[in-house]
Amino acid sequence: MTITSDGWRERRDTPSLSEVFRTIAVPQGSSQFRRFLAFVGPGYLVAVGYMDPGNWATSLAGGAQFGYTLLFVALLSNVMAILLQSLCARLAVASGRDLAQACRDAFPRWVSYxxxxxxxxAIIATDLAEVIGTAIGLNLIFGIPLEIGIFITAADVFLILWLQNRGFRWVEAFVIALLGVITTCFVVQIAMADPDWGAVIAGFAPSTEIVTNPDMLYIALGIIGATVMPHNLYLHSGIVQTRSYGQDPAGKREALRLATWDSTVALMLALCINASILxxxxxxxxxxxxxxxxxxxQAYALLTPLLGSALAPTLFGVALLCCGLNATITATMAGQIVMEGFIAFRISPALRRLITRLLAIAPAMAVILVYGASETGKLLILSQVVLSFQLPFAIVPLVxxxxxxxxxxxxxxxxxxxxVCALIAVTIIALNVNLLATVLLANA
Structure with a gap:
């Protein structure tokens, strides 16, 4: 295997997301704050993946079953996410590659394929959560049956294409606006719920029960899988390159610093929303x-009698629908980055989106038809555990x-x-092995 002078097996000529590559200018000679604003956006697209409908299922299950105990897992997984996403920005700025391109350019085909x-x-598992979550949101707000709502979700292709045609900044603005709606909905709901704030603070402390209790560990792994999502590592390393920053050492260092701040601030918002759900x-x-x-x-139906306001379930449904819409946008871009980066195969974003969505619709529809709509929440949690098992295959190459x-x-x-990031990878692998061993022994 021939290694080129820059340490890669192959040189990279095709940029990630070539249609939007370096289309957003970073103003030179302006204030530090204005240059930072030029980098604001990718972090929020990444943050969307940390609060998608899969997070809702795991956080709702964790909060309902174990109270505030799993807040520590939400905090821990968010710290993991911040560190790993900083590595994604570093890879993009330093090498000019997204993670998928880096794997193709560094590994032989028998590894990269x-x-x-x-x-x-992992992207199909992610999309499965978004299909179910968006369909449930449509059902809660408009009364549309899940079987119909699932197929309506395929129409988001046209929304994504319309936004992309107007420019990448429009995509970012749409996502950030929906994040504002989600945040407002949860601020009001938390005020209505009036939680025990002492117990909330105690919940951010670690507990050995998380590892020793198989049921709690299963939900904890689901939270990690729903928070530190594999497709986000590919996504962030691609969309950072939409910024036209300086290619000299000073320009790259500034780009890395500002991109890292962007993702860190955005992921702190994601932590607040995930913690709010729990x-x-x-x-x-x-x-x-x-x-x-x-x-x-079920959660939607119980909010009115428990919180004493008909507004609470409406806010819950609106926030869920916004999360589902947001997540579909970022999953589309992640799928495009993965396909183009690993196998250098380009198809139209619309076709790519439809293929991914149909692959997610099939298992969702099968569960609804065979087991009924009541089992969709369990399918959501399972999809997030699947993502957790996929994580090491993205984290290890990144590190x-x-x-x-x-x-x-x-x-x-x-x-x-x-x-630290190597320790994160080892921890996730160890938790996965522990969970797998526990399940096998329980069924032996």
């Missing part, structure tokens, strides 16, 4: 003895690439960051 298939499986479930359901809430529509001075040059990751 299985990684591509695993990445595609806190709402703990305050409204666990405290009243409704510990078996795993279905989103490897950003730790290589040959590949990264002066922007190679500091040793402490590489060590």
């Amino acid at each position: 299985p990684l591509w298939l695993l990445a595609e499986a 806190i709402l479930a703990a305050a409204a359901f666990h405290a009243s003895g409704n510990t078996e809430i795993v279905e989103i529509d 490897m690439f950003t730790a290589s001075r040959a590949k990264m040059g002066d922007l190679v990751a500091p040793r402490w960051l590489t060590a």
Whole structure:
């Protein structure tokens, strides 16, 4: 295998998302704040993946069953996400590659092709959560049956195309606007629920029960899988390159710093929303003895009698629908990045979106037809656990690439960051093995 002078097996000539590559100018000679604003956007697109309908299912189940205990897992997974997304920005700025392109350019085909298939499986699992979540949101607000709502979700292709045709900044503005709506909905609902704030603070402390209780560990893994999502690692390393930053060492260092701040601030917002879902479930359901809430529509129906306001379930449904719409936009781009990066195969975004969506609609429809709509929440949680099992196949290459001075040059990751992210990978792998062993022994 021939390695080029920059440490990669192959040179990279085709940029990620070529139709929007470096289309957003970074004003030179302006204030630091204005240059930072030029980088605001990609982090919020990434943050969408950390609060999609899959997060709702796992956070609702965790809060209802175990109260505030799993707030620590939400915090831990968010710290993991911040560190890993900083590596994605570093890879993009230093090498000019997204993670999929880096895998193709660094590994032989017998390694990169299985990684591509695993990445595609992760995106389908992600899209499955979005299909179900958006369909439930349509059902809660407009009374549309899930069987019909699932097919309506395929129409979001046209929304995405319309936004992309107007420019990448329009996509970012739409996503951020919906995030504002989601945040407002949860602020009002948390005020109505009036949680025990002392217990909330205690919930952010670690507990050994999370590892020793198989049921709690299953939900905890689902939260990690729903928070640190594999497709987000590919997405962030691609969309950072929509900024036209300086290609000299100083310009790249500034781009890395500002992109990291963008994603860190956005992911702190994602933590607030994820914690709000879990806190709402703990305050409204666990405290009243409704510990078996795993279905989103059940949660919706119980909010009125428990919180004493007809406004609460409406806000819940609106926030869920906004989350589903947001997540479909980012999943489309992630799918495009993965396909183009791993196998250098380009198809129209609309066709790519329809194929991915149909692959997600099939299992969702099968579950509804065979088991009924009441089982969709369990399918949501399962999809997030599947994502958790996919994580190491994205994290390990990311850590490897950003730790290589040959590949990264002066922007190679500091040793402490590489060590911490390697520990994150080992922890996720260990938790997955522990869960798998527990399930196998229980069924033996």
